[in-house]
Amino acid sequence: METVVVAKVTVDVQAVKMDADTSEPILKGVPLKVSDFDKNAMEEALRTKAKLGGKVRVVTAGPPEARDKLRELIAMGAEEAYLVTDARFSELDYAAVGKLLAAAIRKLGKIDLVLAGEASIDQYSGQMGPRLAGALGVPSVSYVRKLTPDKEGLVAEREMGDLVEEYRLPYPALVTLTKEINEPRLPNMMQIIGASKKPITEWRADTLGVAPAELEPAVRLAGLRGIVMKRRNVLFADEPPEAARKLVEALRGEGVLGGGQK
Amino acid sequence: MTVLVFSEQVPTGNELLAKAREMAPVLGGQVIALAYPGSPGPEGFYKRGADRVIVPESPHLAGDVPLAENYSAILHQLCEEHKPSVVLVGSTRWGKEVAARLAGLLGCGCALDCTSVSLDAGKTLTVERLVLGGNAMSSEQMAKLPAVLTVPAKVIPCLPEAASPGGQVERKSFELAPPRAASLKVTPREVSGVKLDTAQVVVSMGRGVKAKEDIRIISELARALNGELGCTRPIAADLKWLPKEHWVGLSGTKVKPRVYVAVGISGQIQHIAGMRDSALIVAINKDKDAPIFKAADFGIIGDLYKVVPEIMNQLKTCK
Numbered sequence: 001m002e003t004v005v006v007a008k009v010t011v012d013v014q015a016v017k018m019d020a021d022t023s024e025p026i027l028k029g030v031p032l033k034v035s036d037f038d039k040n041a042m043e044e045a046l047r048t049k050a051k052l053g054g055k056v057r058v059v060t061a062g063p064p065e066a067r068d069k070l071r072e073l074i075a076m077g078a079e080e081a082y083l084v085t086d087a088r089f090s091e092l093d094y095a096a097v098g099k100l101l102a103a104a105i106r107k108l109g110k111i112d113l114v115l116a117g118e119a120s121i122d123q124y125s126g127q128m129g130p131r132l133a134g135a136l137g138v139p140s141v142s143y144v145r146k147l148t149p150d151k152e153g154l155v156a157e158r159e160m161g162d163l164v165e166e167y168r169l170p171y172p173a174l175v176t177l178t179k180e181i182n183e184p185r186l187p188n189m190m191q192i193i194g195a196s197k198k199p200i201t202e203w204r205a206d207t208l209g210v211a212p213a214e215l216e217p218a219v220r221l222a223g224l225r226g227i228v229m230k231r232r233n234v235l236f237a238d239e240p241p242e243a244a245r246k247l248v249e250a251l252r253g254e255g256v257l258g259g260g261q262k
Numbered sequence: 263m264t265v266l267v268f269s270e271q272v273p274t275g276n277e278l279l280a281k282a283r284e285m286a287p288v289l290g291g292q293v294i295a296l297a298y299p300g301s302p303g304p305e306g307f308y309k310r311g312a313d314r315v316i317v318p319e320s321p322h323l324a325g326d327v328p329l330a331e332n333y334s335a336i337l338h339q340l341c342e343e344h345k346p347s348v349v350l351v352g353s354t355r356w357g358k359e360v361a362a363r364l365a366g367l368l369g370c371g372c373a374l375d376c377t378s379v380s381l382d383a384g385k386t387l388t389v390e391r392l393v394l395g396g397n398a399m400s401s402e403q404m405a406k407l408p409a410v411l412t413v414p415a416k417v418i419p420c421l422p423e424a425a426s427p428g429g430q431v432e433r434k435s436f437e438l439a440p441p442r443a444a445s446l447k448v449t450p451r452e453v454s455g456v457k458l459d460t461a462q463v464v465v466s467m468g469r470g471v472k473a474k475e476d477i478r479i480i481s482e483l484a485r486a487l488n489g490e491l492g493c494t495r496p497i498a499a500d501l502k503w504l505p506k507e508h509w510v511g512l513s514g515t516k517v518k519p520r521v522y523v524a525v526g527i528s529g530q531i532q533h534i535a536g537m538r539d540s541a542l543i544v545a546i547n548k549d550k551d552a553p554i555f556k557a558a559d560f561g562i563i564g565d566l567y568k569v570v571p572e573i574m575n576q577l578k579t580c581k
Contacts, residue, residue, distance in 0.1 A: 013394050013395040013531060014395070014531060016398075018397075025394055025398045094371070094372060095365065095371050099369065102366075122393060122394055123393055124513075125374045127374050130358070131365050131372065134362070135367070138442075139442040140359075142358075155446065159451060161354070164449045164451050165327060165445065165447075166447045167444065167445055168444045173443075179499060180500060183500075216405075217405055218406040219372075219403070219409070221400060221401070222401040224393070224398050225401075226398050227397055229538055231556070232559040233555065233556065233559070233561070234561070235563055237564075240562075243569060244573045245576055247560055247573065248577060251544070256520055256521045
């Protein structure tokens with residue numbers, strides 16, 4: 001069983017602050033992290049390996065700084081790690097990154113299963129999984145909450161609106177996973193130290209045979225503005241009875257408690 | 263050039279047609295609607311702005327569950343034939359899967375969940391999308407066409423129904439490779455009766471609630487306020503203490519009640535993105551630094567197990 005996890009290293013969305021003057025998000029200096037759902041993908045890959053044997057590899061496309069974070073996935077259990085990078089990585093769009101990732105996956109040789117998170121925490125788009133499936137010409141299912149792989153193929157369960165759907169796919173296949181599928185393991189100290197010594201293979205567009213013209217972005221970021229929330233922020237820090245009294249009084253003052261609602 | 267429209271949801275298809283109609287004169291082309299064979303009345307698309315309506319036919323389209331693989335392939339073939347500048351797809355989970363796969367087949371630009379789509383006189387196509395956990399709006403320009411865009415329901419107002427009867431629906435046969443994915447079964451999801459999106463009051467709980475049996479404390483508060491019970495992602499998705507219908511957040515339900523009460527919720531931005539349009543926000547949390555307080559109009563810094571019973575007492579004395 002040859003499994004590849006496609007992971008993304010992104011800014012820690014939770015740590016992004018807004019510039020008070022321009023109301024633009026400040027992305028400089030924000031710590032990076034492995035996108036949450038991609039750890040679920042790694043966990044599921046490792047469980048698949050425990051069941052069916054084989055090898056788990058991880059591929060990420062990102063800026064050179066993504067390298068360190070990739071080690072978290074090695075510590076979890078990835079046997080090989082590949083970083084696809086480019087000096088102008090931040091200008092690349094989904095189409096360009098998709099071409100690089102597809103070329104990287106092809107270069108890995110025979111693959112049975114490609115796993116990824118349902119979306120990345122920064123973009124929350126969910127585009128890369130199915131885009132890669134299209135580019136690679138493999139069947140795929142997105143938003144899978146339960147995965148049962150066997151030697152010939154896999155059964156994937158997902159929610160679509162009010163329905164629960166179950167699919168069977170032959171290999172090679174691409175599956176994107178939701179957070180509830182599993183609880184990603186936390187590597188121990190030995191695994192973390194071990195991961196720091198493992199090599200990470202670096203690939204660039206030319207190594208992958210992707211021509212520079214192919215990377216010309218089809219989508220350009222024209223602007224990013226923060227959504228500023230204006231709230232009153234009136235806080236009561238009194239003892240519970242007093243705080244509760246003040247709150248209920250405040251709510252009554254807003255006219256939202258009126259006894260006539262029932 | 264042509265605008266191609268597709269959604270498995272007829273109302274969303276109608277909405278996308280309004281946008282396509284607006285763009286077509288600038289691009290100098292037609293509006294083609296691909297109808298989903300399962301949906302009723304494809305001829306209705308003529309009254310909402312389509313110049314042509316195509317219903318796909320293939321032996322591989324039989325079966326109850328539509329496979330994204332098939333519909334990406336159909337759209338791909340239509341793209342080869344009509345060279346559209348823009349493909350508009352309805353932004354359901356399934357629609358996004360179809361659209362993103364199509365973008366992979368075409369190797370073209372794609373933006374999902376666009377909250378606005380505008381084409382200026384110089385044919386520059388710009389979309390907006392929520393990013394960074396719903397905390398920022400990203401404005402994106404399509405530097406090359408075609409572009410595949412998905413737009414959620416109710417973003418674009420549809421055109422009034424035209425009085426003219428429109429044209430004839432074209433049934434078109436597509437050569438599709440036998441699909442590799444197979445649908446095994448479809449079951450209705452267990453749905454609880456809660457309706458968060460229309461509730462006037464929502465009282466939500468997060469991980470500050472320590473045990474499943476303590477949900478009662480929060481649901482009683484919700485009842486006392488004539489509200490519905492909501493929760494965060496961990497409660498619904500990880501701990502599964504409450505059905506998904508109670509989940510408020512970017513990937514749960516987005517709510518905008520008159521009053522939103524967050525109890526024992528720290529305020530992850532994905533949660534805030536699901537409730538920040540509420541008219542009034544109240545937070546109860548024992549951590550004075552919890553980000554939820556920045557999103558709140560009124561807040562109590564205190565232990566919910568002590569504070570909520572006191573609020574219940576106060577509400578009783580009010581009535």
